[in-house]
Amino acid sequence: MKHMEIFYFSGTGNTHWVSQRLVETLADAGMEAAAHSIEQITLADASARISAADLVGFGFPIYGSDVPRNFLKFLQALPDQAHGKDTLGFVTQLGWSGDGFNFLRGMLERKGYRLKWSAEFNMPNNIAIPFFPFPYSAEYDRFAPMLERCEKKIKQVCEKIAGGEGQLEHADIFSAAAAWIQRGPFRLAHDWGRKFWSVDAQACTGCERCARICPVDNIRMVDGVAKHDEECIYCMRCFNYCPTLAIHYAGMGNRRAHKNPPFKGPIASFKPEMICAAPERKI
Numbered sequence: 001m002k003h004m005e006i007f008y009f010s011g012t013g014n015t016h017w018v019s020q021r022l023v024e025t026l027a028d029a030g031m032e033a034a035a036h037s038i039e040q041i042t043l044a045d046a047s048a049r050i051s052a053a054d055l056v057g058f059g060f061p062i063y064g065s066d067v068p069r070n071f072l073k074f075l076q077a078l079p080d081q082a083h084g085k086d087t088l089g090f091v092t093q094l095g096w097s098g099d100g101f102n103f104l105r106g107m108l109e110r111k112g113y114r115l116k117w118s119a120e121f122n123m124p125n126n127i128a129i130p131f132f133p134f135p136y137s138a139e140y141d142r143f144a145p146m147l148e149r150c151e152k153k154i155k156q157v158c159e160k161i162a163g164g165e166g167q168l169e170h171a172d173i174f175s176a177a178a179a180w181i182q183r184g185p186f187r188l189a190h191d192w193g194r195k196f197w198s199v200d201a202q203a204c205t206g207c208e209r210c211a212r213i214c215p216v217d218n219i220r221m222v223d224g225v226a227k228h229d230e231e232c233i234y235c236m237r238c239f240n241y242c243p244t245l246a247i248h249y250a251g252m253g254n255r256r257a258h259k260n261p262p263f264k265g266p267i268a269s270f271k272p273e274m275i276c277a278a279p280e281r282k283i
Helices: 014-028 043-052 069-077 100-110 140-163 174-189 193-197 207-213 237-241
Strands: 003-008 034-035 055-061 085-093 111-120 197-199 219-222 225-228 248-251
Touching: 003 014, 003 043, 014 034, 014 055, 014 140, 034 043, 043 069, 055 069, 055 100, 069 100, 085 100, 085 140, 085 207, 100 111, 100 174, 111 140, 174 193, 193 197, 197 225, 207 219, 207 237, 237 248
Parallel strands: 003 034, 003 055, 055 085, 085 111
Antiparallel strands: 197 248, 219 225
């Protein structure tokens, strides 16, 4: 029985949900699989699991057609040990990302991974900032049709994997060129945009949840109030999961909070504590 090890980063739950459904669907197809949040696994453990696996999977939420910087660092730190292992690369996205995971193909191949499957899964919008132009909802019932479509696609991908039939989605030059419509400006504005985070000191209760769940330890408490440093990757965890909506971006909080709270994951049972590092592992 073939065994796949999947490593993923998930900011607010979409990629976590897809990763778990991949594991379950691969099991239905007669394979063994396990999924690991990169926040909860050491590099040594990940390397050992890759060595023992038949197949490997990597997944992340794509931001501006680009990879979150913490996940890129994880990939870069992996030893060159895959020896041509067939690999799945997948992204979760709002609706379009150009070439999806495929722009990382060269880097993975230099490390010994053979990207045999790539897939893009459309998931609910987790950006609740008022000026963001795309539709937004925090109502789980509204997510059901999208999740059903996503499950059908997951099943199709898993059938390809179980059958050994490769399939790369949007691995063409036109998709690669189109991705730079987003990726170029996103990279240029990435560091500059970090300065627009702020915290309403009157609303902040000092509960420290934002600091505990931040995947890159970018938030610290100063005189009992949360303060952002300069390592933000825009995962939206702190903004969406602040109990008092004290965290703002560009001076804006969730102005619709009285009738529609921030995104809390694709399903009601998700909590960021399920995928982030334990407090004793925080640096």
